Amino acid sequence: MNQDFDVIVVGGGHAGCEAAAVAARMGVRVALVSFTRDGIGAMSCNPAIGGLGKGHLVREVDAFDGLIGRAADEAAIHYRMLNLSKGAAVQGPRVQADRTLYRRAIHRMLDELDGLSIVEGEVSSLILSGYRVDGIVMADGTKLMAQAVILATGTFLNGKLFRGEESVAGGRTGEAASLSLGEQIRGAGLPIARLKTGTPPRIDGRTVNWAELPEQPSDGEDWTMSPVTKSRTVPQVFCAVSRTNKQTHDIIRESLDRSPLFSGAIDAQGPRYCPSIEDKIHRFADRDSHQVFLEPEGLDTHLVYPNGISTSLPPDVQEAFVRTMSGLEQAEIVVPGYAVEYDHIDPRALDRSLKVRDLEGLYCAGQINGTTGYEEAAAQGLIAGIGAACVVQGKAALELDRSTSYMAVMIDDLVLQGVTEPYRMLTARAEYRLRLRADNATTRLSPVARELGCLGPERTAWFVNRSRERAEILRILEKDYGSEDLASAGLEVRRDGTRQSLFAWLRFPDVALDLLSQIEPDLSVSCSRLQAEIEEDARYAPYLERQEAELRDLRANEQITLDPAMDYGAIAGLSNEMVERLKAARPDTLAAASRVRGVTPAALAAILVHTRRKNARKAA
Amino acid sequence: MSAEDTIFALSSGQPPAAIAVLRVSGDRARDVLCNLTGSVPDERRASLVQVRDPDSDDLLDMALALWFPGPHTATGEDLAELHCHGGRAVVRAIESVLSKQTGLRKAEPGEFTRRAFANGRMDLAEAEGLSDLLFAETEIQRRSAMQMAGGSLSRQVEEWQKMLLALSAQVEAELDFSDEDDVVPAQLEKIRQSTGTLATTIGDILKRPRTEKLREGIRVVLGGPPNSGKSTLLNALVDREAAIVSDIAGTTRDVIEVPVALGGIPFLFVDTAGLRDEAGEEIEQIGIERAHKQFDQADVILWLGEEGQGPDSMALIELAARKDHPEHRKKSSGVLALSPITGEGMNDLVDLLIEKAADLLPADQQLSVNERQAGHLAAVHDHVSDIGTESDFLIIAENLRLARQELDALTGRASTEHMLDSLFGNFCIGK
Numbered sequence A: 001m002n003q004d005f006d007v008i009v010v011g012g013g014h015a016g017c018e019a020a021a022v023a024a025r026m027g028v029r030v031a032l033v034s035f036t037r038d039g040i041g042a043m044s045c046n047p048a049i050g051g052l053g054k055g056h057l058v059r060e061v062d063a064f065d066g067l068i069g070r071a072a073d074e075a076a077i078h079y080r081m082l083n084l085s086k087g088a089a090v091q092g093p094r095v096q097a098d099r100t101l102y103r104r105a106i107h108r109m110l111d112e113l114d115g116l117s118i119v120e121g122e123v124s125s126l127i128l129s130g131y132r133v134d135g136i137v138m139a140d141g142t143k144l145m146a147q148a149v150i151l152a153t154g155t156f157l158n159g160k161l162f163r164g165e166e167s168v169a170g171g172r173t174g175e176a177a178s179l180s181l182g183e184q185i186r187g188a189g190l191p192i193a194r195l196k197t198g199t200p201p202r203i204d205g206r207t208v209n210w211a212e213l214p215e216q217p218s219d220g221e222d223w224t225m226s227p228v229t230k231s232r233t234v235p236q237v238f239c240a241v242s243r244t245n246k247q248t249h250d251i252i253r254e255s256l257d258r259s260p261l262f263s264g265a266i267d268a269q270g271p272r273y274c275p276s277i278e279d280k281i282h283r284f285a286d287r288d289s290h291q292v293f294l295e296p297e298g299l300d301t302h303l304v305y306p307n308g309i310s311t312s313l314p315p316d317v318q319e320a321f322v323r324t325m326s327g328l329e330q331a332e333i334v335v336p337g338y339a340v341e342y343d344h345i346d347p348r349a350l351d352r353s354l355k356v357r358d359l360e361g362l363y364c365a366g367q368i369n370g371t372t373g374y375e376e377a378a379a380q381g382l383i384a385g386i387g388a389a390c391v392v393q394g395k396a397a398l399e400l401d402r403s404t405s406y407m408a409v410m411i412d413d414l415v416l417q418g419v420t421e422p423y424r425m426l427t428a429r430a431e432y433r434l435r436l437r438a439d440n441a442t443t444r445l446s447p448v449a450r451e452l453g454c455l456g457p458e459r460t461a462w463f464v465n466r467s468r469e470r471a472e473i474l475r476i477l478e479k480d481y482g483s484e485d486l487a488s489a490g491l492e493v494r495r496d497g498t499r500q501s502l503f504a505w506l507r508f509p510d511v512a513l514d515l516l517s518q519i520e521p522d523l524s525v526s527c528s529r530l531q532a533e534i535e536e537d538a539r540y541a542p543y544l545e546r547q548e549a550e551l552r553d554l555r556a557n558e559q560i561t562l563d564p565a566m567d568y569g570a571i572a573g574l575s576n577e578m579v580e581r582l583k584a585a586r587p588d589t590l591a592a593a594s595r596v597r598g599v600t601p602a603a604l605a606a607i608l609v610h611t612r613r614k615n616a617r618k619a620a
Numbered sequence B: 001m002s003a004e005d006t007i008f009a010l011s012s013g014q015p016p017a018a019i020a021v022l023r024v025s026g027d028r029a030r031d032v033l034c035n036l037t038g039s040v041p042d043e044r045r046a047s048l049v050q051v052r053d054p055d056s057d058d059l060l061d062m063a064l065a066l067w068f069p070g071p072h073t074a075t076g077e078d079l080a081e082l083h084c085h086g087g088r089a090v091v092r093a094i095e096s097v098l099s100k101q102t103g104l105r106k107a108e109p110g111e112f113t114r115r116a117f118a119n120g121r122m123d124l125a126e127a128e129g130l131s132d133l134l135f136a137e138t139e140i141q142r143r144s145a146m147q148m149a150g151g152s153l154s155r156q157v158e159e160w161q162k163m164l165l166a167l168s169a170q171v172e173a174e175l176d177f178s179d180e181d182d183v184v185p186a187q188l189e190k191i192r193q194s195t196g197t198l199a200t201t202i203g204d205i206l207k208r209p210r211t212e213k214l215r216e217g218i219r220v221v222l223g224g225p226p227n228s229g230k231s232t233l234l235n236a237l238v239d240r241e242a243a244i245v246s247d248i249a250g251t252t253r254d255v256i257e258v259p260v261a262l263g264g265i266p267f268l269f270v271d272t273a274g275l276r277d278e279a280g281e282e283i284e285q286i287g288i289e290r291a292h293k294q295f296d297q298a299d300v301i302l303w304l305g306e307e308g309q310g311p312d313s314m315a316l317i318e319l320a321a322r323k324d325h326p327e328h329r330k331k332s333s334g335v336l337a338l339s340p341i342t343g344e345g346m347n348d349l350v351d352l353l354i355e356k357a358a359d360l361l362p363a364d365q366q367l368s369v370n371e372r373q374a375g376h377l378a379a380v381h382d383h384v385s386d387i388g389t390e391s392d393f394l395i396i397a398e399n400l401r402l403a404r405q406e407l408d409a410l411t412g413r414a415s416t417e418h419m420l421d422s423l424f425g426n427f428c429i430g431k
């Protein structure tokens, strides 16, 4: 068949951009199709990138030479390292990004990629032949053929916007929903459900009384989202903090019946960790105040994003309650907040490359899979883009287990557990988080990224250099030294005769890598980030060792493959609930089955016995 | 559904007894029932049937037959039961007919339980309780096993799991949401208090004797030089209590082990080779070394030798055991003097042993665990104890996770998702 492209990506959000970019970096011909060229790289909601768990995802995508980290740096007007007082494994880099600069950076990076074409317009349907997808049809009738199609349409599938008593079809405010594609997908028998999310009103910063509010400046350090960004370049702005109060809560409480969330107009589940203000006041009635961060949306706009008051109350109520807060007494709302309800695919229908299991050539990435957030979308885009390109190029699929990355944790959670609310990354989801730090993402992932061909030439050179330096440092750190040697060099250790490797010494709080160069003059670290990474490695090394046995178990159970067509109903001892969950999740290995919610060790034993019997019968 | 054999076994105690229960589990259970009784009764209803040998049509017994179709049965498979008269002959006749049925074989020890576990009909702790129950020979063993099979360990573990989940939720909220003001900061002191209490509780349970002790019995080692009256005493104890002298292991010249139930409590009496100061021959020397090893493992040492010459051990009880003998030597006041020959003082000895046993066996209503379970609990103990000196929330979270995982290994259940549920139920999180 005559193919126009190898891979077609539908949707130019964070998922779509990463998918298209990584496929192009790997060398396949990609079309990125989106409603409007201008809308590509838009941030639909808050202008922040990173955060706890999310910052990890950004660094991991960046370790594959992805866009989001570098674009964030080009647009960052405010930096903050969350959890700075806690261990490095849970520190979350977060920036506020200027929307215009961000979009500009994304456009520039996409333009630089050979083999990537941008196509403007609506995709109205997929071209299906039997159980495979051959391409897409645009609203104007144009057909584009490709070996793989990646859907990254965000909240647009049958999207519906709610604001008070009004509701209209739409994907984002001012943008049309994707209805005909939505209908076709519903018709194709894919498992579809609905979720909702919301956004706060945007306020005109000129009407905020900043002088009255406590300021939160950018952190003044020199870290960046991507380690390849040399320095911070954009002017930094400060945020401010206001609070809701009793009066705010009274107004909201009185108007609850005018919110579509409470009137019954929306019954889809929203995120528990990103609740609307009306939800918070309803569910946690005992609290009399909530924090609201006022975050400027950019350098050349007056729009301010009040983080913490996402709402779908009618505009008059929004204005009334906003004005009860200190500093906001005169505030003008430029765009009222709203909620959006949309179709998503039950991600349990996907495999680990985010391909729809029962349809060849069709991948889904981003909010369409029931997640929320730019970072979650970007990471899925990357995975789907790699998956599709690997198929085109005949390469073995990328395999990552939960101990390697937050991305793998997310994918595993999605394809096994499905979602009951919009899925957001949390560090608590990663049981091996001690080894999954934001600061060691490159070390963890760039080697496989390089092998797959995901790294551009500049990144490759940077990575090779860095790896060489890291290996050299680690080699020197293998040398054994006694406590006397360290103490005489002025380091604070007890002279108790202990002799161990410098790496082991590095575990002590008063021993830092640069101080060790007094003993080993060859030890020089050109980069403070690399130094911090190695020091953290040393500090947590004993805990990582303790996890080794657990990881061996995990890997052993990952070797036990399960038949995807296994008839769980025929296994005695599984409750109906377990059977339902296992049927939907179709775990590929015993380890995966053990993670399906509600599956007990006894049930696992039953599954194992059943598998063994079947294999024995086959062999007989 | 199962490619495994259908199995059968006498699932009540050894005949003779009033009633004997024969159980058949597996795909063929229904056919077997049909072959032997001519019909299949209604599900889960006892019906009176004639049991016949299908080959000869001989009537074997009038019995109650029960039919439980799988998977919701004790083993998770199709299950049939025959409650017949418990005479030896009847039971043997029915067993032999059963073993002639195609696809049917006698169950291995513990096989019913193993299938129940494999088919998800019970968790590990319950399965262990049940297997102990099958072993239980004495009253007190039976009660302790019943406790475990009834899930009292599982229930306790579940409570701990809940507590650890709640703590994890607090710590995770601190780690994932501390930058959002709606989270109450996790309180290190409170967390340490809770984990400290848990460590103490588990520490106490670990100090208790293991349930294996119930199965193996209290080890009472008789010690003293040759001809100090050890065998006489042992024989007297055994005769007196119609002991279950099931297997006499290691009947070598050096060690004899005899299980005896006294007052419903299992004991294992161990007779060592005679101890002599200057061992004459080499073989004797080995015997003596073994005797010392026995003393180390003893729960109670009954010392029949010269006063003060016994091994240095907390478990030692001095006895003057030959009150009737011309060579009888009195020991200090307070030392029990007795004669196995005349029976004098024997009741006092039995009382003394039962009293000792009370400290050495899991108390009746007390939770006790076996070695495997103790292994997991010891790990939980270590992980939660570590929290006492830790202030890095990341490490505290890791310790809590590891502790929860060890508890999971005990019985199953709980996951990160549970923890998150608990987290979101308790805190107003997010902007």
Ligand SMILES: Cc1cc2nc3c(=O)[nH]c(=O)nc-3n(C[C@H](O)[C@H](O)[C@H](O)COP(=O)(O)OP(=O)(O)OC[C@H]3O[C@@H](n4cnc5c(N)ncnc54)[C@H](O)[C@@H]3O)c2cc1C
Residues within 6 Å of the ligand: A010, A011, A012, A013, A014, A015, A016, A033, A034, A035, A036, A039, A040, A041, A042, A043, A044, A045, A046, A121, A122, A123, A124, A152, A153, A154, A155, A156, A157, A171, A172, A178, A181, A197, A198, A199, A274, A310, A338, A339, A340, A365, A366, A367, A368, A371, A372, A373, A374, A377, A378
């Ligand atoms: C109102 C709202 C509130 C949100 N609130 C939050 C929040 O509080 N916190 C948070 O973390 N995240 C929030 N998000 C989520 C975050 O914006 C998304 O999760 C993330 O942007 C999803 O990225 P995506 O790439 O999957 O989709 P999107 O960024 O939505 O991109 C989808 C793209 O697909 C294009 N497209 C769709 N259909 C078609 C078609 N048929 N043909 C051609 N092009 C098409 C669209 O034009 C768009 O460019 C919110 C999103 C919305 C809309």
